Amino acid sequence: MKFFIVCSRFLCPRAGLFQCSITGLVFSMEGEAEVLYSTVPWDRRLLSQNGKRPAGPLFKFTCLMGSVCQLHLPHCEIHSEGGCDFLSVAHVTDDDGMEFLLPHETRETHVILNITQFSKYGITKDKEAPVSPIRALVLLFYQLPDDNNKSTLNVLLLPRNVDIDEVCKTRRTRNGDREIYIEKNSNCRLTRDQEYTLSTDLTDEHHIDPKKAEFVDYDCYTNYMPTFQLRLKTVVEEVNLRLKEHGGPENERVWDRLVSLPGN
Numbered sequence: 306m307k308f309f310i311v312c313s314r315f316l317c318p319r320a321g322l323f324q325c326s327i328t329g330l331v332f333s334m335e336g337e338a339e340v341l342y343s344t345v346p347w348d349r350r351l352l353s354q355n356g357k358r359p360a361g362p363l364f365k366f367t368c369l370m371g372s373v374c375q376l377h378l379p380h381c382e383i384h385s386e387g388g389c390d391f392l393s394v395a396h397v398t399d400d401d402g403m404e405f406l407l408p409h410e411t412r413e414t415h416v417i418l419n420i421t422q423f424s425k426y427g428i429t430k431d432k433e434a435p436v437s438p439i440r441a442l443v444l445l446f447y448q449l450p451d452d453n454n455k456s457t458l459n460v461l462l463l464p465r466n467v468d469i470d471e472v473c474k475t476r477r478t479r480n481g482d483r484e485i486y487i488e489k490n491s492n493c494r495l496t497r498d499q500e501y502t503l504s505t506d507l508t509d510e511h512h513i514d515p516k517k518a519e520f521v522d523y524d525c526y527t528n529y530m531p532t533f534q535l536r537l538k539t540v541v542e543e544v545n546l547r548l549k550e551h552g553g554p555e556n557e558r559v560w561d562r563l564v565s566l567p568g569n
Contacts, residue, residue, distance in 0.1 A: 313327065313342055317338040317339070322377075324377075328468050329414075330342070331377030335374050340367070341366070341368075342367070343364070344362040347359050357395065358432050359428075360392060360430035361379065361380060363395070364427060368423045373420060377416070378416045378428050380466055381440045382439055391431040391435075392408065392428055393431075394418050395427050398424060436496060436497055441463065441464055442467065443462060444461040444469070444486070445460060446487070447484065448483055454539055456536075456541075460533040460535065462532040462548075463522075464522045467526065476529055494559065495520045498519055499550060500551035501520060502551045503535070504546075506544070506545040509537075513533060513534070514533070517551045518533060520532070542565065543565045545562070545564070546560075
């Protein structure tokens, strides 16, 4: 599988806490600093051998100037559900060794780690941890109508701590200008390995594929493929999308939005 690396550069003008608006990363710097960082692929085999799975992107950091004392990594666990108790931070060394560090502190949205130098860091979770809901996103990417007025709305179910900018750039590299990212309130709660169904209020010809799909959160940090595809056979200006647990009550929807579809 091809992996698209998106690099970011962060400038800290003075000592203090600074947050990246794109990734949600927070840096605690001892003075003026410049940091270069990007997401890189996880070694799933090595994680599995240690009883772990990804619970966030793996970041590679390079401090071009200055020094750091703390790193705040965004997580997507819901504190009251107990999932935070099973988090750790993987430290991947330059020789691709891996050690697992206990956080200095786990807050509502971030895991805090005391560090003295940069390398690769990412949040992991115990494979045998009890299943619990996490904060998640429903992202929409629309493939514009073709000459026969057929179009496709790609629906991605992803953990909340993915880098949305990276998701957009990866899909743009893959699909070019024929696909448009549609911004909507995407926040929801999803449960790993739970099956979900997508439905719509459309009466015109359309098809949703697949009929149901599992949310597999640890597959979502390098692979931004659609969970569902809504295929439209006629021009549609807006559509009401509903996401619910498969087999659950019809009125208990996980996510429900009216979505306007752009024209050509």
